[in-house]
Amino acid sequence: MRTLLTNGSVYSPADPHATAIAFDDGVVTWLGDDTGASSYADGADEVIDLDGKLVTPAFVDAHVHTAQTGALLTGLDLTGTASLTEALDKLSAFAANLPADAVIDGAGWDETNWPEGRPPTAEELDRAAGGRRVYVSRVDGHSGVISSALVPAATGVGYDATGRVERDAHHAVRDLLSELIGPDQRRADVKAALQVMASRGIGAFHEMAAPHIGPLWELPIIREVADEVGLSATLYWGEPGAFEHVATYGLAGLAGDLNADGALGSRTAALRETYADRADHRGHAYLTAEEIAEHVIAATERNVQAGFHCIGDQALDNIARGFELAAEKVGVQALVAARHRLEHVEMPSADVIATLARCGVVASVQPMFDAHWGGPDDMYAERVGDRWQGMNPFGSLARAGVVLAFGSDAPVTELGGWEAVRAAAFHHEQSERITVRAAFQAHTRGGWRAAGIDDAGVLAPSTAATYAIWESDAELVVQTPDSRVAAWSTDPRAGVPVLPDLTAGIPTCLRTVVGGRVVYEAEGWSQKWSQ
Numbered sequence: 318m319r320t321l322l323t324n325g326s327v328y329s330p331a332d333p334h335a336t337a338i339a340f341d342d343g344v345v346t347w348l349g350d351d352t353g354a355s356s357y358a359d360g361a362d363e364v365i366d367l368d369g370k371l372v373t374p375a376f377v378d379a380h381v382h383t384a385q386t387g388a389l390l391t392g393l394d395l396t397g398t399a400s401l402t403e404a405l406d407k408l409s410a411f412a413a414n415l416p417a418d419a420v421i422d423g424a425g426w427d428e429t430n431w432p433e434g435r436p437p438t439a440e441e442l443d444r445a446a447g448g449r450r451v452y453v454s455r456v457d458g459h460s461g462v463i464s465s466a467l468v469p470a471a472t473g474v475g476y477d478a479t480g481r482v483e484r485d486a487h488h489a490v491r492d493l494l495s496e497l498i499g500p501d502q503r504r505a506d507v508k509a510a511l512q513v514m515a516s517r518g519i520g521a522f523h524e525m526a527a528p529h530i531g532p533l534w535e536l537p538i539i540r541e542v543a544d545e546v547g548l549s550a551t552l553y554w555g556e557p558g559a560f561e562h563v564a565t566y567g568l569a570g571l572a573g574d575l576n577a578d579g580a581l582g583s584r585t586a587a588l589r590e591t592y593a594d595r596a597d598h599r600g601h602a603y604l605t606a607e608e609i610a611e612h613v614i615a616a617t618e619r620n621v622q623a624g625f626h627c628i629g630d631q632a633l634d635n636i637a638r639g640f641e642l643a644a645e646k647v648g649v650q651a652l653v654a655a656r657h658r659l660e661h662v663e664m665p666s667a668d669v670i671a672t673l674a675r676c677g678v679v680a681s682v683q684p685m686f687d688a689h690w691g692g693p694d695d696m697y698a699e700r701v702g703d704r705w706q707g708m709n710p711f712g713s714l715a716r717a718g719v720v721l722a723f724g725s726d727a728p729v730t731e732l733g734g735w736e737a738v739r740a741a742a743f744h745h746e747q748s749e750r751i752t753v754r755a756a757f758q759a760h761t762r763g764g765w766r767a768a769g770i771d772d773a774g775v776l777a778p779s780t781a782a783t784y785a786i787w788e789s790d791a792e793l794v795v796q797t798p799d800s801r802v803a804a805w806s807t808d809p810r811a812g813v814p815v816l817p818d819l820t821a822g823i824p825t826c827l828r829t830v831v832g833g834r835v836v837y838e839a840e841g842w843s844q845k846w847s848q
């Protein structure tokens with residue numbers, strides 16, 4: 318099948334001035350200007366007049382918890398609640414139509430800016446939900462609150478009498494939920510998440526599964542539904558030593574949410590110095606440098622990607638030391654070839670960044686973290702004081718030569734590529750901003766590179782027809798919010814491909830295509846261009 322798109326703007330380094338592109342049987346066969354497009358129109362099954370619209374590679378979300386994202390879409394979403402009272406009211410309204418034996422799995426609350434300044438309690442959940450079994454996870458997914466009916470499940474370290482759970486107790490509650498919420502509901506959740514991804518121009522995603530997030534049996538469901546919807550799925554499982562699962566479940570690696578520490582919002586990220594708002598506490602380091610090295614060495618020797626969730630500066634120090642120990646055993650070149658990856662990388666020192674660059678480690682990062690919680694007056698500053706200024710250092714990582722891959726960590730932040738690109742380009746800390754072009758590459762080609770695939774994420778002859786069509790009222794420009802970027806790149810004669818001015822709004826996705834298969838089309842758009 319041949320598709321020809323004309324009279325638009327095609328984002329491609331192969332031809333930065335292209336206005337037309339042709340695809341044959343899921344592969345790019347040509348791109349150029351509208352004059353040359355006429356020779357490809359003959360025999361085309363579909364010719365689309367873009368009327369000035371933009372064509373880009375589809376986004377890759379390099380860090381998603383798919384079933385959990387879908388559960389938020391189909392269930393109790395407490396994201397953005399302005400107070401504890403509002404959150405409890407939402408829970409009450411949600412529970413009102415459910416049977417008495419229902420299990421309510423909610424998420425998204427953030428007490429940081431609530432006037433009450435605290436999470437709900439088990440007693441408050443009991444009243445709001447009429448005694449039903451309730452679990453509501455904090456927005457970062459590293460702590461939660463449970464109703465009294467679930468208290469017997471909260472075994473191990475991390476439970477207190479208010480109903481709050483973290484660490485072992487949190488994981489135990491999630492294990493129980495995996496038993497109570499079966500495959501049929503999980504399949505519906507996964508499909509809901511993937512359909513939203515497709516509608517936002519996301520053509521590929523990396524599932525970051527782990528024992529403390531969901532059961533192994535979710536992985537085949539995610540792959541099956543991805544095949545059904547048409548998205549490209551890369552699966553990771555965060556468990557050290559579980560190499561038997563790699564072939565069984567078709568894993569890209571034992572990486573992702575293999576936790577070296579927790580999260581700042583829940584005060585479980587491992588810090589060198591104490592939390593600014595809790596002077597007796599430095600969080601929790603879940604892995605030592607030696608344990609990190611052991612996993613990296615074992616994975617490298619088996620040609621399997623290793624990786625870790627790491628946020629706090631102490632956790633990242635442990636990570637860097639672990640990679641240094643691994644390099645002593647297997648050699649730096651073996652580590653570079655393995656292309657191991659890290660998730661979040663929020664508080665690395667300059668020495669840690671240098672180690673990651675030397676060992677060829679990919680940084681899978683989430684720009685929306687800074688957008689939501691960065692700056693002098695938000696959660697990061699509340700938790701770590703002035704240390705927020707060195708957090709999420711995209712510019713420093715990029716300047717050191719570390720490959721960046723962008724993701725949402727959904728359901729922690731919302732699915733959406735352009736929002737993340739804008740967040741990276743307009744970071745709260747000016748020195749850590751990167752250009753829109755570099756950010757877009759991190760959210761497209763960078764995601765493929767993080768999975769060890771180097772020939773995807775770009776529109777050029779012989780590459781896969783994985784793309785999105787966008788409508789935007791914004792001018793197409795070379796956007797360089799960092800004034801230090803050379804002025805020549807904004808000159809049309811430089812041949813730098815253009816993208817929408819993201820200060821003027823977020824583009825709307827009209828069509829998403831993966832490997833030549835249309836996985837999303839905006840309602841009414843195909844009728845508009847076909848008339």
